[in-house]
Each structure stands twice: as structure tokens, then as C-alpha cells.
Amino acid sequence: MRIELNVNGTVHEIEVEPRTTLLDCLRDRLDLKGAHAGCEHGVCGACTVLFDGAAVRSCLMFAAQATGSAITTIEGVTPGPGELSPIQDAFCETHGLQCGYCTPAMIMAAHALLAGNPAPTREEIVEAISGNICRCTGYAQIVEAIALAAERMRGVNRPRSLTE
Amino acid sequence: MKAAPFEYARAADVDEACAWLAADDGARLIAGGQTLVPMMAMRLARPTRLIDINRIAALSYIRQETHQDQDGIAIGATTRQCAVERDALAAAKVPLLARAIPNIGHAATRARGTIGGSLANADPAAEISLIAVTLDATLSYRAGGKTTDIPARGFHVGAMVTSLPEGACLTAVRFPVWQGRIGTGFHEVNARSSDFAFVSAAAQIELGADNKCKRIVIGVGAATDHPIRLESAERQLAGGALDPKAVRAAVEAALTDIEALDDLHATAAYRRRVAAVLAARAVADAFADAQGKKVQGNANAH
Amino acid sequence: MSATGNRRYVSSDRRVREDRRFVAGKGHFVADIELPNMKHVAVVTCPHAAARIKAIDKRAALAMPGVHYIVDGAELAAATLPLMTGLDTPNVPRRPLALDVARYSGEWVAAVVADTRALAEDAAEAIEIDYEALPFVLDAEQALEQGSPLVHEAHGSNVLLDKTFVWGEVEKDFAASPRKLSLRVKWGRSSTVPIETFGVVASWDPWRDMLDVHASIQMPRYADQIGIALKIPATSVRVHHDVDVGGSYGVKRGIKHTVLCGYLSRRLGFPVRLIEDRLENMRGGDAHGPERLFDVEVAFADSGIVRSMKMRALENVGAYAGRSPFQLGKPIGAIVGPYKINSVEYRAIAVVTNKTTQDAVRGFGQGPTNLALERTMDEVANVLGLDPLEVRKRNLIRHDEFPYLIPSGTTYDSGNYETVIAKVLADAGYEDLKAERDRLRAEGKLAGIGIAACLEPSGGNATFEALLNPAITTSTFMDSCRINIDGMGAITATMHTPSSGQGHETLLGTVIGEVLQVDPDVVHVTRPDSLNSLPSGTPVGSRMAIMLGGAAFHAANRLKAKLTAIGAHDLGIPLERAVYDAGTVSDRDAPQNKRAWADLVQIAFRNYHRMPQDFEPGLAVEHVYQVPTGGTLPTPDGRVQMYPCFSFEFHLLLVSIDPELGRPEIVRYRLGHDCGTQINPKIVRGMTMGGIAHGIGAALYEEFAYNDDGQLIAQSFMDYLLPSSHEVPAVDIVDHETPSPHTVLGQKGSGESGYLGAPAAIANAVNDAIRGLGISINTLPIKVSKLGDLIAQAQEKTKVKKGN
Structure with missing residues (x-):
């Protein structure tokens, strides 16, 4: 069937089987490889994307269902080739990742959190990423990355000293 | 882990969904899909046709309703769990529901999961079902062009089994509001x-x-x-x-x-x-x- | 450079260079690879715990749209050799697809090739297989019994390995000790379960006789094993090492997947891809970890000093052997942990059962052994009425006793256990922690303190193979680095294995930058394919900082020496007067006379007439690094130096259990950690925290549980429970640095840190919490319902007693 998908601000017309999940469609048809398949049954969260601004699991939705909504993937929050968003940069700063497989999804969950809550507590960060399983890090440096990103994003318009 | 093939159709309204359901024994409704899609991925569920009711605007609401002199909060079947979680009216009028909802899955599943979908799925551990039964909520469904009410306690009859008739579409749940x-x-x-x-x-x-x-x-x-x-x-x-x-x-x-x-x-x-x-x-x-x-x-x- | 010398980059808080691509979703994982005309594989699995395959009817499936081919075990077995196994068990052959008999539920029986994965799954359902169910055995102890169903009829028994080692005067020490106790401890079947499943793309080019393999692999001798099984020269196998691996921690060893896909690509003439789905991964991916039953007996004095130990370890390896029985061998290198136990008897038994095959898991058997040891130390303290911390202190090897030879023949390199513990306690206050425990108890909680003092052997030479199978004479596990400075002066270093999150590119950059005194970020790191690679033992056994770091260090020093010699020669000064500083060579006695980097490169690449005599032109060096303690085979009585370095970790935590629910909550967690020099502290901390999280999983949540029918019931992420952010508490890590005398920078391994002690510490804490009820629990994982029921039964008994 023919569907229209609005991904990262671009509308694509694609022919898909109804059974094609949004995840498979993004990866296989639009070549957006940043969302990953970890379990394909909605538990690990490695496929998280933003769906009308909310973090959702793209393996738990068929592509056909997404027509009419705006989808944002990790490729859509990366400012440009070689450039990082404050959240992505904070993950590098704290080393909030190791193998990188869950990372794009973790960053999407962080985006969804910080969009609605610029100053989350540790507990709120822990809750916001609790649906994203990371097997490498034990989460500590991920939580720190999100807290650091929040702090930096809050401070973005703050006057700074010359040495800062 | 890919679903078996099926046809997909978006219903414009509830009666269209019901008509399609009635026309095909293998058809199933999909709302949030947070339980159905994994079941399909594992091929434990294999609908021939998936009828998507997510875009039926009339099924998504939270509002105060008085029914037979009883104040209630009515929630449309495809209202997202996260919408109820954030809703001040629901929190004020049905505080028990507000207490339970954050315990459902994760933020990412509550963003898609619906109130009606959880009820119709009838997992023994579902929080919404527990609250509906505890508060004697009333469920409404539509079938054959007719809306019927059913008490939550009569609706839940077994693990993943409800008394919802074949071909019916759950439309709303009404939680009674207690005073005092x-x-x-x-x-x-x-x-x-x-x-x-x-x-x-x-x-x-x-x-x-x-x-x-x-x-x-x-x-x-x-x-x-x-x-x-x-x-x-x-x-x-x-x-x-x-x-x-x-x-x-x-x-x-x-x-x-x-x-x-x-x-x-x-x-x-x-x-x-x-x-x-x-x-x-x-x-x-x-x-x-x-x-x-x-x-x-x-x-x-x- | 000495370990304590001034470091420019080593141990500094630098970013990890790999991170940039991953945060942008630009990793290069195997599932991201699409080759032209590539087809997809799905497997058909056996639904029985054991069954004879009587007939396979492919007709209906072959007629389905998009289906290209279906292969079964008979066809594959005729064309390939069985997969390599570690022990000499010729009658326990392991093949990618079951031949005649399937031996566990989930074992692969046939494979479909189709245009898409979905079509392959459709066809897999349509293959009709006639099975005759056979008797089966799931439990290791039952598998040992006479008359038990035989998993491999031709082998004649279910025992793959039964070997007893005696190091020292065990019976004499037992006879001389006033006290003894015995304990049974069980480590449940769990694994590392990376979020990326295993995947492989195989592509055969018949005109070049070349099999190109892209895979999410972490395995030594991968290309060799593929070539042997497919009966093609290893020179016809090209493994691409630039694939990012989405987590492994030991298990990414999909040799059977690769042989299957390699065969199919050769047979069909197009690229073939198999990316396991989660069910295939959990049931038939052959990536389960140890399931081990320990019977421990110790002889000790009234002071709590343990003199001797007898340990019997019974491992349920699952249906086929592979390499997994060797996981009984590695712990021999640290069999006494950090303690001065005088003599040891160790009996290692591996049995086959009708469960999923195992592979290597983080620690390679050390985690279970540490659990048995540390539970035993707690019980020694318990029977003596002594504080468990005090008992450990009395038994620990003191820092002035290193190097320390343990009974099984390994000499521990260095350590300062008492200082690590003192630092943790200074930070935490043991008495404060006890007071907090007692407060919780006063509030009605069951609260307990858990301690574990554990070792992480690292960087070894794999002589556990020779220990358990004398036919093997392997005494090296080398790693290599090549560094080339090109004609423009840019530095490229190579490594020869894929990575799965350990930051090896950062490791190479840091070590080479340190030696050459250049910014690590200018050291470009590449990963040539297997045909262009030097030997690598791959990231196993907590070895890469030691072994790849060592190779890079020596290669860089070789390069530095060459640059210095070129500079000295061009300056016309004796070599000993030449000083290398950050890429410039100058005259010690006349520092204004110097040759900068660009000059040296110019000479090496373009001015052969200015080179020292007989020097190779260019600036290419390589180093193949041997395990720093060398390589010797075991003595006849089973003693050998297996690992060169021993990291230490001291866990101290407080657990609170709601007695009515039985749900343990970790309230405080502190860790003292000493892995020598930390080359990159961010990486070490991350791996340690990840190891603790993994250990929390093994202790409390994760188990490949089977039902009585032999079906794996924890086969999805709904039932196999990985810790989420909620389950991992904040952990205070206290670092200490005791350099290893054997390694180039004083570094030791840290890839298994945290995991090797967390389960033991948690089990000890839970037992401290419930001891007052007169109960104990020595089986992992300690699940909520199990613990809750145990507590309730104990309370019921107490009530009855009181009633009487």
C-alpha cells in the first residue's frame, strides 16, 4: 500500500506492505539506520523515535499508521554533518555510552524529556530512560549526560565570563 | 520477528469499524497496539485485517458526564494513557486512576497505549482494568449501530477474555466520581x-x-x-x-x-x-x- | 616510560573518540549493511527438548513467493565439517543445523532464504517436519545419573569433562584444621544478552574465491573456523573488522550462523544475511552462559583463617560443547581469590543436557567461582560469630607479600587490597553502614550488608585450554599493532579485530600519543580486514588494555627509536646524544640543532641518502605482543601461570527487603576498584558500572528458565529481565592504583570489573538480611517470589514455635 510519511520534516511517499513496522520502514526504505532493532517486541526501547513529539517505540507501530504524523529520528536531531546537538555532545562528554547500539534511542528519550522538563531531577531522568535498556553502562554516565545537557541548555542564553 | 501478512484499513468512524469487523471474522481493531503488535510480531496473533481506530477523533476525549444522576468522568476508548496521566480533571475527579496510571509500562508505551485498548486486552495485571473493576466503571461499546453499556465487573471474565461481543468496538469507559x-x-x-x-x-x-x-x-x-x-x-x-x-x-x-x-x-x-x-x-x-x-x-x- | 612517570594523555579525562559516531546514529552495525542482491535467512527451530527428525517436507514452502532456497541439516552436514570444539569429544559434534536428532528446544533444523526476512518467516512456518519426540534431561545432576537419557548417544555418557586437581596438601590441611564447613551454591543460567542480536552477512565471489563476511563478532580465530568448516582455505575468508558490534561481553560468537550463511552464499551465488531476531537469539543463538552448581568445603581455624578448600563445580553446558567447558578452567588462575588459602582440591565437571548451548560470558566462569568463594567466606564468619569483613581481612594477601604464588601455579602480580578496603571504609564508614542497617531493621525491614572481595584475572594466554585438554598446546594469546607514518607525516595505527564498545580506538590513540608525545586525536586508527591483519586474540578475557595497549606501546617505541635514529644520523651526532621530544629530535648538547617531524618524514620518505645505513625507507612498524608473563604449558600436576594481571574489586552494599513482599532493594552501593593504571578513566568507570548492572541482573532478575517439558520459558524480554535504570542504584566508586609490574603502563584489565563481584556481594547482603530468620539462599537469581515465599515460610515456622 502507498503511504505518506513525514520524517524529519520531509514527506516521503512510499509503497510498503501493511505489515512493515515503522522501524523497518525507517531503516530499510528511508535508509535512516539510527533507530535499531533490539527486541522487536517493545521492551528494549532501542527503536525509540519521536512521534508527534512523544518518544515511542517504532517497532510497535506499523508504518501505515504513521501517515499524518510527524516523526523525528536521531538523524533529525543531529544539527548537521559532523555537528552534535547539546544532548549528543553531553553524551560524549560523560561517555554515556559504550557500544552505541541503544544510544540513539536513549538520546531520543532524553530529547522528549528535556522538551517538557528543562530541569529534571535525577529521579525524573531515571524514569524517562527506564524504558530504554542499556547493557553496557549501568546508566550512571547516561543520567549524568542528560543532567549535563539540561544544565547547558538552560544556560545557553546566560551571560558568561570571558574565561568560561 | 515479522508479523504475518494482513490488510490494513483506517476507519473513519466507529460504525465503519464495526461494519468491517462484522464482515471479516479474522479482522481485529488496533488502537495503541502496545500489546497487539508484539503478539503479531511473534505470530501469536494473526489478524487477516487490521482496522485502525486511532484516527477516530470522536473516541479520544476526557470529559465530565452525568449519567442517571451519577457524576462521572468519561474517557474515550482511544484516549492515550499519557493524556489521562497529564489530565487535571481526571486527576481531581478519579484520583485512584491517576495513582495507578504511572505504573503502566513506560512513558514510551503510555504515549501510544490507550485506555480502551488496555481494557479490551484484559491482561490480568492491567492497572486500568483493576481500577475500572474497583470503581465499578461502566464500559460502552458499539455494535450493529447500537451503543450498549456493560459494567466493568461483567466485562472482565478471564485472562485476556472479555464479554465484549464479536464485532463490537469498545467506545468509552465512565468512572463514577465520588463526593465527600x-x-x-x-x-x-x-x-x-x-x-x-x-x-x-x-x-x-x-x-x-x-x-x-x-x-x-x-x-x-x-x-x-x-x-x-x-x-x-x-x-x-x-x-x-x-x-x-x-x-x-x-x-x-x-x-x-x-x-x-x-x-x-x-x-x-x-x-x-x-x-x-x-x-x-x-x-x-x-x-x-x-x-x-x-x-x-x-x-x-x- | 615507567608507570608512575609523567603522563601526558594516559589517565587523563579525555573523551572517547568512538562516541561521536554513535550519538549521531552513525555506527556501522551489521544490520546496517546492505549488499546488492542480498537475500535474507530465517531459521526453523525444533519445538521439542529432544527429537528425531524423521522427515522434512519443503515443497509448500518452496512454492511460496520470494523464496529461493531451503537447506536442512543433512545437506549442510554433507558439505561442511562440524564446528570446532574445545575438548576432544568427537562423538559430540556440533553443526549449524541439527542432523537427524535435535537436542534442545529452539535448535535450528532448517533455514529458508527469501527476498525479505518477512517472506522467509512466512516460508519457515510452511515447512512441515515430522518429529519423533525423544527422552530428555535438563538438570545437570540428573544428567550424571546412571540411566539418564543420553544427549549424545554415541558419546556413551553425558559427561564431557571430569577432572580433579589437587594443589598442595589438602587432606593434611583438612586434618590439621579444627573447623570445617560445606556449602552448596548455585549460579543460575543467565548470559550477557547484548541489545544487538548476532548478525552476519556472507557474500561469496566465485571469480576471486573469496567469502566476504560482515558480522557482529567477538571471537578469536573466527576466519580460521569459517574456513575449516566450509572446507575452504582461510585465505578465502575475508572478515571485515570495521563492523561496530552492539555489545557482546563474550557471547558474540556466531560461528554456526556464519557457516550456514557462508554455505548458502556459496551455494546460491548471492549475498545472504541472517540477523537473529530476539526469539532466535534467546532460544537457538547458542549464547547462554554458565549454569553452575558448586559444592565447597573449607577447613579453617578458630581465627577464621582458611587453610584449605575443596571445590566441586558441576557445569550444565547445554546440548553441545563448543568452547564453553573451558569456563571451568579460567577460574583456576584465581581459584583462591584474594586469599592466602594454602591448598586446594578442584573438581571440574561439565555435562551436556537438553538445554541451549552456551558460549563465553564476561569473566569466563570467574563470576560464578567468586560467588562460591565469597558466600563461603561469609559462612565462615557466620559460624565463628565474627564480622565478615574481619574474616576477610585476616585471610587477605597483604601488599608486601606480592608477587604471590597461589597453589594452582599462578603468581599474582601486585595488589594492595587492604588499602582499597581502607579507602572504601574511610569513605563509607562501616560502622555507619551497620547503624543504617540496624535502623532499617528497627523499622521492620530485613536489611543486610553484603561484602565481596574479588579478583579479575586479565590478559591471559589461554592455557586453561591445555589444562583441561592436554592435546592443546596453546600458550599464547597475542595481539598486534601496526603504525605507519605516511609521506605527509600523518599517523595511522591499525588494530585487527572488531570492538563492541570498549573504546579500543581511543586506547590506541592514547597509548601511541603518549609514547610519541603527540595529541592522541592525530593518531588515525583503522581496522584492516582479516586478510590484511596481524594476529589478534580479540577482546576476550579482559585483555585489550594489556595486550593491544602493550602492542601499541612497543610499536610506538619502535617508531620513536627509528625517528630518533634518523634524526641523530642527519644531525651527525651519536644516537645517545639524540633527544626525542614530541616529534622533534634534537642534540642534547646543542638543543638548537634539531630535526622536526616534517624533516624526519621528508628523510624517511624521500631522502634515502640521508637515512642511516641499512634502514628501511618509510616509517612503518609493527609489533606482535606476547602475554607479558610469557607462555608455559601446565605441569603434570596442573599448575600454570595463566593470567599476568589481577585487578581487585571490593564491594560493600546495603540491601533492604520488605519482609512481606520479599523484594530486595539496594540502598547503598560502594565499590573499591584497583585495575592499575587507568588508560581512560571514563571507559573504566563505564565498564565497571555496566559490570555492576550486569551483576545485579545475574543476582536478582535474569534467568533462562525452563519448564518441565524442556521449553525455555524466559525467551523474550518480557520474561528475561534485564536491569533498567530503576534497578541500578547510584554507586560510589573509589579508585586505587596499584600498577602491574608486568605491563607497559602499569595497566590491568577492567572489562569484567563489577560483574565479577556484584552477584556475590548481593547474595551476601540478602543472606545477612534473612539470617535472623534462620534461613539462607544460595541459588541465583534471587527472585522476588522465591525470596518472599522463603521468608513467609520461615516466619510461619517462628510463629508456630512461639505458639508452642
């Missing part, structure tokens, strides 16, 4: 904080000026194949002072004959015993809440 000095309590226990509960318990009470219990409902989920009410305990405790020992004895007595589930995650003995623990705690919380005391809440508090 209300208190609520909700507890569940699971392995990890966001897992399906092994046991869950919910209670709502109304206190009189004398701090005696005027009205009480107690529900237990996940212990048996569908949520149950502890009616004998409710009868025993109504009118009383909710002394902790009396509460514990009453809920224990009400739970002695249940057929508790036994599986990989918890034994039947565990479920029966802990159901009483959590029910007593839910009542204690509700009692404290009604008196304006701070309630610590769920044992697995995040």
Missing part, C-alpha cells in the same frame, strides 16, 4: 519497577466526619485471571474505623478462596499472600489520604 472525604490507595509489586505486576491492589474510601468509613471499595489485580473485588471485606469494613488489624483480617479472609495464578514470575502462594498485604496497604493509604495525610504510595515507588 475521599481517599485512595494503590500498590503493586513486580520484579522490575515497570514490569507487569505480580499482584496489584487498589482501594478507595469515603470517610465520614467521625473518621469512620462510610464507603469502601477494594480491588485486587494480577493475582487471579482477572481483577476481583474483595466484597466480603468491603461489607465488613464499611462503617468501621479501619483498624489495621481488622483490615488485614478482612482482606485475608476475602482472599482465601481465590484461584491464584502460578507462573514463572510468582507462585500462587506468593500472589495470595501478597494480595492481602497490598490490599491492606492500599486501604491504609486510602484512609490516610482521606484524612489529608501524605501517602507514600506504591511499594515500588520509582
Whole structure:
């Protein structure tokens, strides 16, 4: 069937089987490889994307269902080739990742959190990423990355000293 | 892990969805899909046709309704769980629901999961089903061009089994609003904080000026194949002072004959015993809440 | 450079260079690879715990749209050799697809090739297989019994390995000791379960006789094993090492997947891809971890000093052997942990059962062994009425006793256990922690303190193979680095294995930058394919900082020496007067006379007439690094130096259990950690925290549980429970640095840190919490319902007693 998908601000017309999940469609048809398949049954969260601004699991939705909504993937929050968003940069700063497989999804969950809550507590960060399983890090440096990103994003318009 | 092939159609309204359902025995409705899609991925569910009701605007709302003189909060079937979680009216009028909802899955599944989808799926551990049964909510469904009401207690009949007729589409659930000095309590226990509960318990009470219990409902989920009410305990405790020992004895007595589930995650003995623990705690919380005391809440508090 | 010398980059808080691509979703994982005309594989699995395959009817499936081919075990077995196994068990052959008999539920029986994965799954359902169910055995102890069903009839028994080692005067020490106790401890079947499943793309080019393999692999001798099984020269196998691996921690060893896909690509003439789905991964991916039953007996004095130990370890390896029985061998290198136990008897038994096959898991058997040891130390303290911390202190090897030879023949390199512990306690206050425990108890909670003092052997030479199978004479596990400075002066270093999150590119950059005194970020790191690679033992056994770091260090020093010699020669000064500083060579006695980097490159690449005599032109060097303690085979009585370095970790935590629910909550967690020099502290901390999280999983949540029918019931992420952010508490890590005398920078391994002690510490804490009820629990994982029921039964008994 023919569907229209609005991904990262671009509308694509694609022919898909109804059974094609949004995840498979993004990866296989639009070549957006940043969302990953970890379990394909909605538990690990490695496929998280933003769906009308909310973090959702793209393996738990068929592509056909997404027509009419705006989808944002990790490729859509990366400012440009070689450039990082404050959240992505904070993950590098704290080393909030190791193998990188869950990372794009973790960053999407962080985006969804910080969009609605610029100053989350540790507990709120822990809750916001609790649906994203990371097997490498034990989460500590991920939580720190999100807290650091929040702090930096809050401070973005703050006057700074010359040495800062 | 790819679903078996199926046809996909978006229904414009409920009657169209029902007509399509009636036309094809293998057709199924999809709302949030948070349970159905994994089942399809594992090919444990294989609908021939998927009827998408997500875009039916008339099924997505939270509003106050008075029905046969009873104040209620009506929630459309495809209303997202996260919408209810954030809704001030629902929180004020049905505080027990507000207490339970954050325990459903994760933020990412509540963003898609719907109130009606959870009810219709009827997982024994579903929090919304437990609250609906506990509060004697009324469910509405549409079939053959007709809307029918059914009490939540008659709706949930087994594990993943409801009394919803073939070809019907659940349209709404109406939670009664209690007046007066209300208190609520909700507890569940699971392995990890966001897992399906092994046991869950919910209670709502109304206190009189004398701090005696005027009205009480107690529900237990996940212990048996569908949520149950502890009616004998409710009868025993109504009118009383909710002394902790009396509460514990009453809920224990009400739970002695249940057929508790036994599986990989918890034994039947565990479920029966802990159901009483959590029910007593839910009542204690509700009692404290009604008196304006701070309630610590769920044992697995995040 | 000495370990304590001034470091420019080593141990500094630098970013990890790999992170940039991953945060942008630009990793290069195997599932991201699409080759032209590539087809997809799905497998058909056996639904029985054991069954004879009587007939396979492919007709209906072959007629389905998009289906290209279906292969079964008979066809594959005729064309390939069985997969390599570690022990000499010729009658326990392991093949990618079951031949005649399937031996566990989930074992692969046939494979479909189709245009898409979905079409392959459709066809897999349509293959009709006639099975005859056979008797089966799931439990290791039952598998040992006479008359038990035989998993491999031709082998004649279910025992793959039964070997007893005696190091020292065990019986004499037991006879001389006033006290003894015995304990049974069980480590449940769990694994590392990376979020990325295993995947492989195989593509055969018949005109070049070349099999190109892209895979999410972490395995030594991968290309060799593919070539042997497919009966093609290893020179016809090209494994691409630039694939990012989405987590492994030991298990990414999909040799059977690769042989299957390699065969199919050769047979069909197009690229073939198999990316396991989660069910295939959990049931038939052959990536389960140890399931081990310990019977421990110790002889000790009234002071709590343990003199001797007898340990019997019974491992349920699952249906086929592979390499997994060797996981009984590695712990021999640290069999006494950090303690001065005088003599040891160790019996290692591996049995086959009708469960999923195992592979290597983080620690390679050390985690279970540490659990048995540390539970035993707690019980020694318990029977003596002594504090468990005090008992450990009395038994610990003191820092002035290193190097320390343990009974099984390994000499521990260095350590300062008492200082690590003192630092943790200074930070935490043991008495404060006890007071907090007692407060929780007063509030009605069951609360307990858990301690574990554990070792992480690292960087070894794999002589556990020779210990358990004398036919093997392997005494090296080398790693290599090549560094080339090109004609423009840019530095490229190579490594020769894929990575799965350990930051090896950062490791190479840091070590080479340190030696050459240049910014690590200018050191470009590449991963040539297997045909262009030097030997690498791959990231196993907590070895890469030691072994790849060592190779890079020596290669860089070789390069530095060459640059210095070129500079000295061009300056016309004796070599000993030449000083190398950050890429410039100058005259010690006349520092204004110097040759800068560009000059040296110019000479090496373009001015051969200015080169020292007989020097190779260019600036290419390589180093193949041997395990720093060398390589010797075991003595006849089974003693050998297996690992060169021993990291230490001291866990101290407080657990609180709601007695009515049985749900343990970790309230405080502190860790003292000493892995020598930390080359990159961010990486070490991350791996340690990840190891603790993994250990929490093994202790409390994760188990490949089977039902009585032999079906794996924890086969999805709904039932196999990985810790989420909620389940991992904040951990205070206290670092200490005792350099290893054997390694180039004083570094030791840290890839298994945290995991090797967390389960033991948690089990000890839970037992401290419930001891007052007269109960104990020595089986992992300690699941909520199990613990809750145990507590309830104990309380019931107490009530009855009181009633009487």
C-alpha cells in the first residue's frame, strides 16, 4: 500500500506492505539506520523515535499508521554533518555510552524529556530512560549526560565570563 | 520477528469499524497496539485485517458526564494513557486512576497505549482494568449501530477474555466520581519497577466526619485471571474505623478462596499472600489520604 | 616510560573518540549493511527438548513467493565439517543445523532464504517436519545419573569433562584444621544478552574465491573456523573488522550462523544475511552462559583463617560443547581469590543436557567461582560469630607479600587490597553502614550488608585450554599493532579485530600519543580486514588494555627509536646524544640543532641518502605482543601461570527487603576498584558500572528458565529481565592504583570489573538480611517470589514455635 510519511520534516511517499513496522520502514526504505532493532517486541526501547513529539517505540507501530504524523529520528536531531546537538555532545562528554547500539534511542528519550522538563531531577531522568535498556553502562554516565545537557541548555542564553 | 501478512484499513468512524469487523471474522481493531503488535510480531496473533481506530477523533476525549444522576468522568476508548496521566480533571475527579496510571509500562508505551485498548486486552495485571473493576466503571461499546453499556465487573471474565461481543468496538469507559472525604490507595509489586505486576491492589474510601468509613471499595489485580473485588471485606469494613488489624483480617479472609495464578514470575502462594498485604496497604493509604495525610504510595515507588 | 612517570594523555579525562559516531546514529552495525542482491535467512527451530527428525517436507514452502532456497541439516552436514570444539569429544559434534536428532528446544533444523526476512518467516512456518519426540534431561545432576537419557548417544555418557586437581596438601590441611564447613551454591543460567542480536552477512565471489563476511563478532580465530568448516582455505575468508558490534561481553560468537550463511552464499551465488531476531537469539543463538552448581568445603581455624578448600563445580553446558567447558578452567588462575588459602582440591565437571548451548560470558566462569568463594567466606564468619569483613581481612594477601604464588601455579602480580578496603571504609564508614542497617531493621525491614572481595584475572594466554585438554598446546594469546607514518607525516595505527564498545580506538590513540608525545586525536586508527591483519586474540578475557595497549606501546617505541635514529644520523651526532621530544629530535648538547617531524618524514620518505645505513625507507612498524608473563604449558600436576594481571574489586552494599513482599532493594552501593593504571578513566568507570548492572541482573532478575517439558520459558524480554535504570542504584566508586609490574603502563584489565563481584556481594547482603530468620539462599537469581515465599515460610515456622 502507498503511504505518506513525514520524517524529519520531509514527506516521503512510499509503497510498503501493511505489515512493515515503522522501524523497518525507517531503516530499510528511508535508509535512516539510527533507530535499531533490539527486541522487536517493545521492551528494549532501542527503536525509540519521536512521534508527534512523544518518544515511542517504532517497532510497535506499523508504518501505515504513521501517515499524518510527524516523526523525528536521531538523524533529525543531529544539527548537521559532523555537528552534535547539546544532548549528543553531553553524551560524549560523560561517555554515556559504550557500544552505541541503544544510544540513539536513549538520546531520543532524553530529547522528549528535556522538551517538557528543562530541569529534571535525577529521579525524573531515571524514569524517562527506564524504558530504554542499556547493557553496557549501568546508566550512571547516561543520567549524568542528560543532567549535563539540561544544565547547558538552560544556560545557553546566560551571560558568561570571558574565561568560561 | 515479522508479523504475518494482513490488510490494513483506517476507519473513519466507529460504525465503519464495526461494519468491517462484522464482515471479516479474522479482522481485529488496533488502537495503541502496545500489546497487539508484539503478539503479531511473534505470530501469536494473526489478524487477516487490521482496522485502525486511532484516527477516530470522536473516541479520544476526557470529559465530565452525568449519567442517571451519577457524576462521572468519561474517557474515550482511544484516549492515550499519557493524556489521562497529564489530565487535571481526571486527576481531581478519579484520583485512584491517576495513582495507578504511572505504573503502566513506560512513558514510551503510555504515549501510544490507550485506555480502551488496555481494557479490551484484559491482561490480568492491567492497572486500568483493576481500577475500572474497583470503581465499578461502566464500559460502552458499539455494535450493529447500537451503543450498549456493560459494567466493568461483567466485562472482565478471564485472562485476556472479555464479554465484549464479536464485532463490537469498545467506545468509552465512565468512572463514577465520588463526593465527600475521599481517599485512595494503590500498590503493586513486580520484579522490575515497570514490569507487569505480580499482584496489584487498589482501594478507595469515603470517610465520614467521625473518621469512620462510610464507603469502601477494594480491588485486587494480577493475582487471579482477572481483577476481583474483595466484597466480603468491603461489607465488613464499611462503617468501621479501619483498624489495621481488622483490615488485614478482612482482606485475608476475602482472599482465601481465590484461584491464584502460578507462573514463572510468582507462585500462587506468593500472589495470595501478597494480595492481602497490598490490599491492606492500599486501604491504609486510602484512609490516610482521606484524612489529608501524605501517602507514600506504591511499594515500588520509582 | 615507567608507570608512575609523567603522563601526558594516559589517565587523563579525555573523551572517547568512538562516541561521536554513535550519538549521531552513525555506527556501522551489521544490520546496517546492505549488499546488492542480498537475500535474507530465517531459521526453523525444533519445538521439542529432544527429537528425531524423521522427515522434512519443503515443497509448500518452496512454492511460496520470494523464496529461493531451503537447506536442512543433512545437506549442510554433507558439505561442511562440524564446528570446532574445545575438548576432544568427537562423538559430540556440533553443526549449524541439527542432523537427524535435535537436542534442545529452539535448535535450528532448517533455514529458508527469501527476498525479505518477512517472506522467509512466512516460508519457515510452511515447512512441515515430522518429529519423533525423544527422552530428555535438563538438570545437570540428573544428567550424571546412571540411566539418564543420553544427549549424545554415541558419546556413551553425558559427561564431557571430569577432572580433579589437587594443589598442595589438602587432606593434611583438612586434618590439621579444627573447623570445617560445606556449602552448596548455585549460579543460575543467565548470559550477557547484548541489545544487538548476532548478525552476519556472507557474500561469496566465485571469480576471486573469496567469502566476504560482515558480522557482529567477538571471537578469536573466527576466519580460521569459517574456513575449516566450509572446507575452504582461510585465505578465502575475508572478515571485515570495521563492523561496530552492539555489545557482546563474550557471547558474540556466531560461528554456526556464519557457516550456514557462508554455505548458502556459496551455494546460491548471492549475498545472504541472517540477523537473529530476539526469539532466535534467546532460544537457538547458542549464547547462554554458565549454569553452575558448586559444592565447597573449607577447613579453617578458630581465627577464621582458611587453610584449605575443596571445590566441586558441576557445569550444565547445554546440548553441545563448543568452547564453553573451558569456563571451568579460567577460574583456576584465581581459584583462591584474594586469599592466602594454602591448598586446594578442584573438581571440574561439565555435562551436556537438553538445554541451549552456551558460549563465553564476561569473566569466563570467574563470576560464578567468586560467588562460591565469597558466600563461603561469609559462612565462615557466620559460624565463628565474627564480622565478615574481619574474616576477610585476616585471610587477605597483604601488599608486601606480592608477587604471590597461589597453589594452582599462578603468581599474582601486585595488589594492595587492604588499602582499597581502607579507602572504601574511610569513605563509607562501616560502622555507619551497620547503624543504617540496624535502623532499617528497627523499622521492620530485613536489611543486610553484603561484602565481596574479588579478583579479575586479565590478559591471559589461554592455557586453561591445555589444562583441561592436554592435546592443546596453546600458550599464547597475542595481539598486534601496526603504525605507519605516511609521506605527509600523518599517523595511522591499525588494530585487527572488531570492538563492541570498549573504546579500543581511543586506547590506541592514547597509548601511541603518549609514547610519541603527540595529541592522541592525530593518531588515525583503522581496522584492516582479516586478510590484511596481524594476529589478534580479540577482546576476550579482559585483555585489550594489556595486550593491544602493550602492542601499541612497543610499536610506538619502535617508531620513536627509528625517528630518533634518523634524526641523530642527519644531525651527525651519536644516537645517545639524540633527544626525542614530541616529534622533534634534537642534540642534547646543542638543543638548537634539531630535526622536526616534517624533516624526519621528508628523510624517511624521500631522502634515502640521508637515512642511516641499512634502514628501511618509510616509517612503518609493527609489533606482535606476547602475554607479558610469557607462555608455559601446565605441569603434570596442573599448575600454570595463566593470567599476568589481577585487578581487585571490593564491594560493600546495603540491601533492604520488605519482609512481606520479599523484594530486595539496594540502598547503598560502594565499590573499591584497583585495575592499575587507568588508560581512560571514563571507559573504566563505564565498564565497571555496566559490570555492576550486569551483576545485579545475574543476582536478582535474569534467568533462562525452563519448564518441565524442556521449553525455555524466559525467551523474550518480557520474561528475561534485564536491569533498567530503576534497578541500578547510584554507586560510589573509589579508585586505587596499584600498577602491574608486568605491563607497559602499569595497566590491568577492567572489562569484567563489577560483574565479577556484584552477584556475590548481593547474595551476601540478602543472606545477612534473612539470617535472623534462620534461613539462607544460595541459588541465583534471587527472585522476588522465591525470596518472599522463603521468608513467609520461615516466619510461619517462628510463629508456630512461639505458639508452642
